[in-house]
Amino acid sequence: DQQVKQNSPSLSVQEGRISILNCDYTNSMFDYFLWYKKYPAEGPTFLISISSIKDKNEDGRFTVFLNKSAKHLSLHIVPSQPGDSAVYFCAASGLVYSGGGADGLTFGKGTHLIIQP
C-alpha cells in the first residue's frame, strides 16, 4: 500500500524552462511534506518543505504547492539548470512523535529529472 506516489519515473525538461514534479498521497494524517534531491552515490539532500496549513512555499528557484483536498503536491523549478538533473523524492510525515524526535518519513519512489541543454 503506497501512501506516497510519484507516478512519473522520469521527466525530461529543457534548460531554462520550468520543471514540474508531481506527488500524490493517500494518508490524510500527513502534516508535513518534503522534497529531497539525490545525486548518484550520495545521500538524499533536503530541498524544501511545506506544512499542511499552507498551500505554497517558495525558496529561490523552488516552489512547492499543496492541494490538500486533492491530496496532491507539486514541486516547480524555475528556471531549470543542468545541475538540477537528479532523482527527486517526495516525502511526508505526521505530527511530531510524542516520544521525542519526529515521525518517520514516508517516501515516494522518486522521479528522475533530466535537464537537457
Next chain:
Amino acid sequence: DAGVTQSPTHLIKTRGQQVTLRCSPKSGHDTVSWYQQALGQGPQFIFQYYEEEERQRGNFPDRFSGHQFPNYSSELNVNALLLGDSALYLCASSLAVVSGANVLTFGAGSRLTVL
C-alpha cells in the same frame, strides 16, 4: 563540519549471516533514523533512535535491530540475512523538534549485497 558518515560503504554477505552497519550523525544532531532503499524504490523507514532508545519503528521484522550510543552514533544490525535484504541502507540524523517538519540529513549509505 562533517555531515553524516556511514561505514562500511559496500559489503557482501551470504544468506543467514549477520551484518552491522555504523553511523555517526551530523555534529549537533541527537536523533538517528535508518532507512532501507531497495533498487528502484524510495527509502523505507526502519526505525528511529533518540536518547538511546528506539522511539519509532517502521514495518520491519525483529531481525532488524539497532542501538544508539551516548555520543549519538548508531548501529543497525540485521540477523539471518535474506536475499531480499540487499539494498542501500541510509542513516539520517536530525535534531529533535517540538514542532515542524522532520528535516533529515542523510549519509551516502551502506550498500549491502546478500548472495
